[in-house]
Amino acid sequence: MxxxxxxxxxxxxxxxxxxxxxxxxxxxxxxxxxxxxxxxxxxxxxxxxxxxxxxxxxxxxHEEQGWGRADESFAVKEELAAYGVGPEWFGLGDRDFATHIVRTQMLxxxxxxxxxxxxxxxxxxxxxxxxxxxDDRIETHVMIDDPDGAPGARKAVHFQEYWVRLRASVPAHAIVPVGAEQAKPAxxxxxxxxxxxxxxxxxxxxxxxxxxxxxxxxxxxxxxxxxxxxxxxxxxxxxxxxxxxxxxxxxxxxxxxxxxxxxxxxxxxxxxxxxxxxxxxxxxxxxxxxxxxxxxxxxxxxxxxxxxxxxxxxxxxxxxxxx
Amino acid sequence: MxxxxxxxxxxxxxxxxxxxxxxxxxxxxxxxxxxxxxxxxxxxxxxxxxxxxxxxxxxxxHEEQGWGRADESFAVKEELAAYGVGPEWFGLGDRDFATHIVRTQMLxxxxxxxxxxxxxxxxxxxxxxxxxxxDDRIETHVMIDDPDGAPGARKAVHFQEYWVRLRASVPAHAIVPVGAEQAKPAxxxxxxxxxxxxxxxxxxxxxxxxxxxxxxxxxxxxxxxxxxxxxxxxxxxxxxxxxxxxxxxxxxxxxxxxxxxxxxxxxxxxxxxxxxxxxxxxxxxxxxxxxxxxxxxxxxxxxxxxxxxxxxxxxxxxxxxxx
The missing domain is CATH 3.40.50.10680 (CofD-like domains)
Known part of the structure; x- marks a missing residue:
């Protein structure tokens, strides 16, 4: 084989x-x-x-979307938003939530x-x-300009924030896999x-x-x-x-x-x-x-x-x- | 007032x-x-x-039921069951899950x-x-007969297991508020x-x-x-x-x-x-x-x-x- x-x-x-x-x-x-x-x-x-x-x-x-579950509903997300709890820019459906709940519980x-x-x-x-x-935590961060900082200031945002919230619409100056140096292959x-x-x-x-x-x-x-x-x-x-x-x-x-x-x-x-x-x-x-x-x-x-x-x-x- | x-x-x-x-x-x-x-x-x-x-x-x-949310759906629970993760006897709906997610995250x-x-x-x-x-954890347990134990053996189950799963259908020998002695009023x-x-x-x-x-x-x-x-x-x-x-x-x-x-x-x-x-x-x-x-x-x-x-x-x- x-x-x-x-x-x-x-x-x-x-x-x-x-x-x-x-x-x-x-x-x-x-x-x-x-x-x-x-x-x-x-x-x-x-x-x-x-x-x-x-x-x-x-x-x-979800075939058309390429991510997330087919036949998805969003009751949990709507309720979280009603509590004022975000982020709202990350699309988690009810079925998908179950996967994360099981994973989190096992971890x-x-x-x-x-x-x-x-x-x-x-x-x-x-x-x-x-x-x-x-099995170790590695989190890709992206260095972008910090509009709230001094001229030329930069800040690191989580990859998902860069990719999903900002839709990669701002320049990425560096990609930093935080935690990678100390990580071991699974x-x-x-x-x-x-x-x-x-x-x-x-x-x-x-x-x-x-x-x-x-x-x-x-x-x-x-x-x-x-x-x-x-x-x-x-x-x-x-x-x-x-x-x-x-x-x-x-x-x-x-x-x-x-x-x-x-x-x-x-x-x-x-x-x-x-x-x-x-x-x-x-x-x-x-x-x-x-x-x-x-x-x-x-x-x-x-x-x-x-x-x-x-x-x-x-x-x-x-x-x-x-x- | x-x-x-x-x-x-x-x-x-x-x-x-x-x-x-x-x-x-x-x-x-x-x-x-x-x-x-x-x-x-x-x-x-x-x-x-x-x-x-x-x-x-x-x-x-949910007015008729008296507990849980109105207009509730159960996608998360169905998915958890599909993963083989229970208990299935406790009815948590999607909207209700959001409350528990917010609470757990804040805790x-x-x-x-x-x-x-x-x-x-x-x-x-x-x-x-x-x-x-x-604010301290107090968990009501109920002493019931243990059918898997020696004759006369008893075991403690969580109140919800006694109340919801067993529907109080077996004799309760004692009610034990585990943790109460060490607890303080909020x-x-x-x-x-x-x-x-x-x-x-x-x-x-x-x-x-x-x-x-x-x-x-x-x-x-x-x-x-x-x-x-x-x-x-x-x-x-x-x-x-x-x-x-x-x-x-x-x-x-x-x-x-x-x-x-x-x-x-x-x-x-x-x-x-x-x-x-x-x-x-x-x-x-x-x-x-x-x-x-x-x-x-x-x-x-x-x-x-x-x-x-x-x-x-x-x-x-x-x-x-x-x-």
Missing amino acids: QRIVVPAGGIGGARFLRGLKSAAPDADITVIGNTGDDIHLFGLKVCPDLDTVMYTLGGGI AAGYPLSAVTEALCARWQPGVRLLPMS PGVLEAIAAADVIVLPPSNPVVSVGTILGVPGIREAVTAADAPVVGLSPIVGDAPVRGMADKVLAAVGVESTAAAVARHYGPDLLDGWLVDSVDAAAVPDVEAAGIRCRAVPLMMTDLEATAAMARAALALAEEVRG | QRIVVPAGGIGGARFLRGLKSAAPDADITVIGNTGDDIHLFGLKVCPDLDTVMYTLGGGI AAGYPLSAVTEALCARWQPGVRLLPMS PGVLEAIAAADVIVLPPSNPVVSVGTILGVPGIREAVTAADAPVVGLSPIVGDAPVRGMADKVLAAVGVESTAAAVARHYGPDLLDGWLVDSVDAAAVPDVEAAGIRCRAVPLMMTDLEATAAMARAALALAEEVRG
């Missing part, structure tokens, strides 16, 4: 994983989920990326996040092994990477999703050291993010919003292969010049079949670079 | 308070709420009696229950000052009692509601020492509880289910006056022989006007015993 490891963020990662499961139905897939955008809301621990993967692969996702009882995630997945049966990148993460036959970087955000996962001490090193070929799919198509606002956070780390620049950002020590979209075929020589095997194929996840074709192309490229 | 203090339980206490507000619209009413039936569910702090008073007087109560931030209750009431504007009997409780013009014991459960409140060290003593007359309304009409299962817990403390027995249970050191229902008029001499002024009036809270008449009768009796 082919063992595939995928470090994944939220919507893009989850949708790619659905294609990967379709392309490789017999594979043993381990997902290393980003927890850098986790946030405490209303005293509850919310893990947006883990939940998006779990709901998407488990059949509970308070002393279970690590990895055990909690396993327990939640026992219901959802996502068909992959979903591991948080770490149980099973390094073992899965070492035992992998293929490691696939999905078209998730290269900075705040895949980048945060790789930034947990030991994970990038393990991926680089793994025997398995490492192939990635560009989240940038035609110099713009396929979805989301990856360009904003790429700028914060000094990386151009091009398929080639993201490949060079990951680097040839990490990446063995890179898929760019057909419209970016001109970038292929550029990426290969950096020491990374590159192919141009359609990279728009318009439906399950298109996404499965992307996954097949990634697995084919992995076989090619394995040589 | 007349200062009235009412130690109150849940449904019966809340409905009486609505009548009292109608009967004495200009009075300054302080409610000392029972917290002995508080319970932690799903990691959240639930205060059924405080909430029933708050929702009833604030216009949010976790270090606010005492009295401050949390005040904050919740800022929304509901119940028209009374609602104080928990104590800020303002003793001051309100000392400053009261009238103290009214509503037709709440005399054991697990009013009894638990009076059992907080210092409260019964303060009520007994207060200058104000203390008058009560019998929760037993025609030898049966008006509602609920008060007879079950009265038996546990060796008290008959009669209006006169409950008066003697409270005792002439506490009670100056006692109202029994018209059908129990024959009990009046019995109660008066125990040194408690007694009158027979209709005591069925069939509607607001009937309840207001009960409150007026209680206030009139208070004036009479003040003499």
